[in-house]
Amino acid sequence: MNMMRANLPVLISVVAVSLASAAGAVVPDLSNSFATIASSGATVLVCPAGDGDRLDAAQDCIGGTVVATVTLNLFDIGFNPVAGYPAVDMWLQANGLVTCPYGSIADGPSDVNGMTTFSGTIYGGGCSNDASLNVYINPHGLLNQVGLNLDLISPDLNGDLVVNLTDLVMFVNIYVGAYSVCADYVCDGTINIADVATIAAHFGATCP
Ligand SMILES: [Ca+2]
Ligand SMILES: [Ca+2]
Numbered sequence: 001m002n003m004m005r006a007n008l009p010v011l012i013s014v015v016a017v018s019l020a021s022a023a024g025a026v027v028p029d030l031s032n033s034f035a036t037i038a039s040s041g042a043t044v045l046v047c048p049a050g051d052g053d054r055l056d057a058a059q060d061c062i063g064g065t066v067v068a069t070v071t072l073n074l075f076d077i078g079f080n081p082v083a084g085y086p087a088v089d090m091w092l093q094a095n096g097l098v099t100c101p102y103g104s105i106a107d108g109p110s111d112v113n114g115m116t117t118f119s120g121t122i123y124g125g126g127c128s129n130d131a132s133l134n135v136y137i138n139p140h141g142l143l144n145q146v147g148l149n150l151d152l153i154s155p156d157l158n159g160d161l162v163v164n165l166t167d168l169v170m171f172v173n174i175y176v177g178a179y180s181v182c183a184d185y186v187c188d189g190t191i192n193i194a195d196v197a198t199i200a201a202h203f204g205a206t207c208p
Contacts, residue, residue, distance in 0.1 A: 028082045028137050031144045032075040033114075035135045042068040043151040043187040045198070048100055048161045049205040050123040052154070061187040068150055072106065072135050072143075074114040081114030089138040092118055096132075097152050098159035099124035100207035123207060125156025125163075127182035153182050155202040163205040171199050 042058035053059060058068035072090060074082035092104040103123030106116040118135075133148035155163045157170040174183040175191050183191055185198035 026076045026080060026082045028074045028085060028140055029077045030137065030141055032077065032079055033073060033082075033137065033143055035070055035072045035143060035145050035148060037133070037148050037150060038067045038069045038071070040068075040147075040149040041151075042066050043153060043181075043184075044068065044122065045185055046097070046122045046124045046126075046152050046154040046156075047202050047205050048103075048123060048125055048154075048156055048163065048207045049202070050100075050103070050121045050208065051202070051205075052121050054119065054121050055150075056119040058150070059187050061189070063188070070118040070133070070135070070148065070150075072110070072116050072118070074110045074116075074137070081110075081112065083110055083112045083114060085110040085114075085116075085137075087116065090116060091136050091138070092122065092133060093136045093142065094128040094133045094150075094152055095130055096126045096128035096159070097122075097124055098126040098156075098161060100161060103207070122152065124152075124159075125154040125161050126152070126159030127154065127157065127180075128152040129181050151181060151187075153185060153187075155185065155199040155205070157182060161207050163199070163202050168199065168203070171196075 045052035060066040090106040100123035131149040186194040
């Protein structure tokens with residue numbers, strides 16, 4: 001009993017230190033954090049080799065480019081900015097989009113304001129055109145975010161991260177059949193020679 005009394009101040013100080021470090025460990029909150037897109041409804045060509053369109057130079061589908069950079073603002077449960085969150089632990093995700101390892105991570109760690117951007121190319125394949133773009137915060141999960149509208153299309157039509165004969169057969173079926181935004185690589189509402197040239201240029205592409 002005397003020994004327990006003697007240790008009580010030690011125990012209290014250990015608990016106090018633990019609480020202080022827990023308060024200092026800033027964890028992103030999925031509801032308080034949010035993402036925005038500079039321009040909604042643009043189209044971005046995605047390739048496993050990472051040589052598609054940059055998000056900050058997306059296609060507007062009327063012959064021009066538009067900035068479609070995604071900006072992420074990370075906040076904790078108390079609306080404090082989460083600074084220094086690693087770039088590799090924040091990535092873009094969307095229904096139908098398949099990415100190479102680290103293929104859609106942030107440009108850099110979150111800054112003192114909890115902010116980072118996604119402005120470069122995406123290493124990946126598949127097709128996503130249902131405005132389901134979102135940001136995954138590893139290991140916490142997807143943001144409670146809706147309405148990030150970006151069409152992500154790829155010469156890797158089946159999303160196996162290789163552009164090969166399988167994709168070419170799919171492309172030809174679209175070319176001779178019903179229009180699909182998924183194969184409208186130079187997006188203008190029609191599948192034509194410019195789109196053929198794009199899949200030809202990326203033929204054989206794989207993840208790095
Ligand atoms: Ca493929
Ligand atoms: Ca086209």
